[in-house]
Amino acid sequence: MDKAQSLFQQVSLQFQALGQVEALVLTTFGLDIEYLEKSILPSFFPSLGEGPSSEPHRPLFEYLEENPTPISVLFDANNLVRGEMSLSASTAVLKELRWQSFPVIRSGYCFHPKVILALTRQNDIQTLVIGCGSANLTKPGWGRNFEACVIDTIPLKQGMRSLLLKDVYDMITALRKDAKGSDALDRIKAAVDGIGMERYKNIVKGSHSRLWLGSKHHLKSEQTNLVDWVQTNVISRNDLQDSGAKWQLDVLSPYFGEKPPELLHWVSDCFSTNGSAKVRPSVLVYCPRDGDLLDITSSTFSSYSALPNVNWGEFKQNPLVSEFRDHDGNRLQRFLHAKVYRFWSPIREIIIVGSANATPQGHRDTLQGNDEACMVIRRQIPEGAPKLTSWLRPLNKEVGADSCKDVIIQEDTPPHITPPIITLEFDWENFEFNALSKDSRVLKLFFNSEVKPFLTLDAKEKVCRLTLKKAQVDALFRSASIKITTPVHDDQAWLILVTETNLHLKPPAPSMERSIDDLLRDWQLGPEQRQAAQISRAAMPMEHGILGDQSSQETEDLVATDRLNDLFLAMYRFRSDIIKNIEAARQDSNSFAKLQLKTRLFGRGAMSVRYFLGKLSSSLEGDEGGVDVVERYLGVMSLKDSLNRLHPKLKGLRVETEFRSLASSVEQEYRKIRRELKKELIHEKDSPSPERLIRWLEHNFDYDQRLPMGAQR
Known part of the structure; x- marks a missing residue:
C-alpha cells in the first residue's frame, strides 16, 4: 500500500534474494503481451537489469533461450489489450519470449484472479513464492493504478506442514484444469509432490497466511464464495462479536454492485450485536470519485448506506496523487484498483488482498460468480508501538445519492456475446494443430490477415487434429493467434491465442x-x-x-x-x-x-x-x-x-x-x-x-x- 514503491520494485526486491527461477505462473483478467514481455517479466529476473521498456528486453530473451524457465500465463480470453485498447480480431500477436499462454473462456462470468506463483532455487534450497493482488498484466495494472499485492514465500522442506502450501497445492490442482499442458504448473506440482507434504487432519487456527481461489474447479465447493471462506479460515462470528477485541472493517474496491456482497451483510450483522447502542464497530467502504461525482450509481450508494454500521468513506490523505503531471503541470490522479478487506483493531489487523471487487459477482455469491483469488495476512503491532487506526474517514454527510453517476461500466462485466468456447493448441515438435470446440455454434478459424478459413468446426464437441503446412506454420510463428467467426454473428470476430507446446523447438523471434x-x-x-x-x-x-x-x-x-x-x-x-x-x-x-x-x-x-x-x-x-x-x-x-x-x-x-x-x-x-x-x-x-x-x-x-x-x- 506504500505509494512510494511500485509493483515492479516490490517484485524485483522479493526475487533478488531467491536465486534462479525454475518455474513461473501468472494469472490475470487483462493481458497486454507487449507490456508483459518488455516490462513485467523482467522484474522476476532482477539480475538481468530492467532494460528499456520501449524495446525488447534482450538480456531476458537471451537468458530464456538457454535457461528454459517454464512460464505460463492464464488470462480471460476476452481481454487481450494493447495499452488501453482491446485488440481487434485481425491484430497480429507476436510473442518474442518463450512462454505458454492459456486463454480461459467463461460463459456468463469472468476469469478474474491475479496470482503470482513461482518456484525458485538458491543453492539446493527450493522456495515457493505465492503472490496475490489486484493488478492486471497491463500498463495500468503495473505502471499507473493504485494497486494492492501481497507476496509470501514457502521454503520447501521434506515432510513439512503448511496451511498456505496446502491452499497453493489445491489452487495448482484447480488451475491445471484450465491449463492442461502447462509446463510451469507441472514442474511446481512435481516439486511439492517431491517433499511429501503432510496435511493437517484438522484446520489449525492462528496467525497463518491463507489463500482463497474461488473457482468452479476448486475441490472444496462449500467454500467457493468469499464469505464462507472468511468465516471458516479467517475470522469467526464469535471473534467479531467479541466486544473486547474492538474489531472494525475497512473496504477498498474500485467497483460495487447494485447490492452489497454477503460478506458486508454478515459483518454488519455481527457488529449489530457487538458494543453498546451508542458505540458500535463500523464498516467504512471507500467511495470512488470521478472529479466532483461519486463513481457509483445512486442505487449502489443507497443500498450500501442502508446496511447497519456500514458507511461510505474517503482517504484521510489522498494517496492517489501520481508522480506524473498533465500538460499544465498539475499532478495526475491514479485510479484506485486495489481490492482490500481490512479487519483491524487497535493492536492487530487481518488483511485480505486480492482480485475480488465488492460485488456479489466478485465474491461469488451468485451462480455466475467470477473466478477470483484472495490472500490473507495477519499482523500484530509490537508493544509500545502506535495504535492502529482506520485508513478511511466517513464521507462528508453533505455528499449523497444526488452526486452519483447514472451509469457505471463494471470492469468484469461479461461480454454481451459469449466468445467461442474452444481450446487451440500447437505442437512445435510435429507441427500438429489441435482444436477442441465445446461451442454450440459452427466456428470458422482463420490465420492472421487471411480471408479464407483454414478450418471449420461443427457445432458439436470434437477434437480436430491436422498437421500444418510450412506456410501455415510460418503464419502461426508470425502471430500466435487465430481469428474465429461464426455464421450466427456475422459482424463479430474473436482473437484467441494458441497454446504452444514444446517451446524449445520454436525458432527465435525475428527481431532477435x-x-x-x-x-x-x-x-x-x-x-x-x-x-x-x-x-x-x-x-x-x-x-x-x-x-x-x-x-x-x-x-x-x-x-x-x-x-x-x-x-x-x-x-x-x-x-x-x-x-x-x-x-x-x-x-x-x-x-x-x-x-x-x-x-x-x-x-x-x-x-x-x-x-x-x-x-x-x-x-x-x-x-x-x-x-x-x-x-x-x-x-x-x-x-x-x-x-x-x-x-x-x-x-x-x-x-x-x-x-x-x-x-x-x-x-x-x-x-x-x-x-x-x-x-x-x-x-x-x-x-x-x-x-x-x-x-x-x-x-x-x-x-x-x-x-x-x-x-x-
Whole structure:
C-alpha cells in the first residue's frame, strides 16, 4: 500500500534474494503481451537489469533461450489489450519470449484472479513464492493504478506442514484444469509432490497466511464464495462479536454492485450485536470519485448506506496523487484498483488482498460468480508501538445519492456475446494443430490477415487434429493467434491465442536474429559471461558503444576476426558447457540442468546446435559477412566431431532418440557442404585431387593433435 514503491520494485526486491527461477505462473483478467514481455517479466529476473521498456528486453530473451524457465500465463480470453485498447480480431500477436499462454473462456462470468506463483532455487534450497493482488498484466495494472499485492514465500522442506502450501497445492490442482499442458504448473506440482507434504487432519487456527481461489474447479465447493471462506479460515462470528477485541472493517474496491456482497451483510450483522447502542464497530467502504461525482450509481450508494454500521468513506490523505503531471503541470490522479478487506483493531489487523471487487459477482455469491483469488495476512503491532487506526474517514454527510453517476461500466462485466468456447493448441515438435470446440455454434478459424478459413468446426464437441503446412506454420510463428467467426454473428470476430507446446523447438523471434559471427562470439563465452555481456550491451548508450543487436559485420572495420580460430574456441567452450550440464543432470534427473541440456542440444533457440547449424549452412560467401565454403566445411566437421565426443557421456540420460535425430541433421548438412567444397576445389587449377584432399582432412582432423617439439608451424 506504500505509494512510494511500485509493483515492479516490490517484485524485483522479493526475487533478488531467491536465486534462479525454475518455474513461473501468472494469472490475470487483462493481458497486454507487449507490456508483459518488455516490462513485467523482467522484474522476476532482477539480475538481468530492467532494460528499456520501449524495446525488447534482450538480456531476458537471451537468458530464456538457454535457461528454459517454464512460464505460463492464464488470462480471460476476452481481454487481450494493447495499452488501453482491446485488440481487434485481425491484430497480429507476436510473442518474442518463450512462454505458454492459456486463454480461459467463461460463459456468463469472468476469469478474474491475479496470482503470482513461482518456484525458485538458491543453492539446493527450493522456495515457493505465492503472490496475490489486484493488478492486471497491463500498463495500468503495473505502471499507473493504485494497486494492492501481497507476496509470501514457502521454503520447501521434506515432510513439512503448511496451511498456505496446502491452499497453493489445491489452487495448482484447480488451475491445471484450465491449463492442461502447462509446463510451469507441472514442474511446481512435481516439486511439492517431491517433499511429501503432510496435511493437517484438522484446520489449525492462528496467525497463518491463507489463500482463497474461488473457482468452479476448486475441490472444496462449500467454500467457493468469499464469505464462507472468511468465516471458516479467517475470522469467526464469535471473534467479531467479541466486544473486547474492538474489531472494525475497512473496504477498498474500485467497483460495487447494485447490492452489497454477503460478506458486508454478515459483518454488519455481527457488529449489530457487538458494543453498546451508542458505540458500535463500523464498516467504512471507500467511495470512488470521478472529479466532483461519486463513481457509483445512486442505487449502489443507497443500498450500501442502508446496511447497519456500514458507511461510505474517503482517504484521510489522498494517496492517489501520481508522480506524473498533465500538460499544465498539475499532478495526475491514479485510479484506485486495489481490492482490500481490512479487519483491524487497535493492536492487530487481518488483511485480505486480492482480485475480488465488492460485488456479489466478485465474491461469488451468485451462480455466475467470477473466478477470483484472495490472500490473507495477519499482523500484530509490537508493544509500545502506535495504535492502529482506520485508513478511511466517513464521507462528508453533505455528499449523497444526488452526486452519483447514472451509469457505471463494471470492469468484469461479461461480454454481451459469449466468445467461442474452444481450446487451440500447437505442437512445435510435429507441427500438429489441435482444436477442441465445446461451442454450440459452427466456428470458422482463420490465420492472421487471411480471408479464407483454414478450418471449420461443427457445432458439436470434437477434437480436430491436422498437421500444418510450412506456410501455415510460418503464419502461426508470425502471430500466435487465430481469428474465429461464426455464421450466427456475422459482424463479430474473436482473437484467441494458441497454446504452444514444446517451446524449445520454436525458432527465435525475428527481431532477435543474429549472424554467424554473433553466434561464434557468444559460443566462446560461458553462460555467466554471455549473460553479463548481454546486460552490458543492453545498457550501453548508442553514442558510447555498439548495441547488442548490431551484427558483427557492422563492426568488422573495428575488429578483425579470425573466424576459424573463433570457431574452434567456440566448439571447445560448447563441449565444456555441455559436460557441466551432463554432470549436474546425472546428480538429479529432474534438475533444471537437464532442461538446459535438452534446450542447448536439441532445441531450436538462438543458442541451440540446430540454430548454429542453420546459420552456418545459410551464411553463404556472397552474402554480406558470409562464410566461405572452407569455413563452413570445417565448421560443420568440428560440430560433428564435438557431438561424437559428447555422445558417450550422454548415456543413461534418456536422450538417445533426440541425439540420433540431431546427429542425422548434422550428418546431412555435413554431406551437403562436403559436396559443395568438392565442386569448389575442382575449379581450382593448382588443387590436388579434391576427393583425396578432403579425405586427408577428415582423416587428420583432431583437436588433440600437437606439433612435435621443435617443429615449425
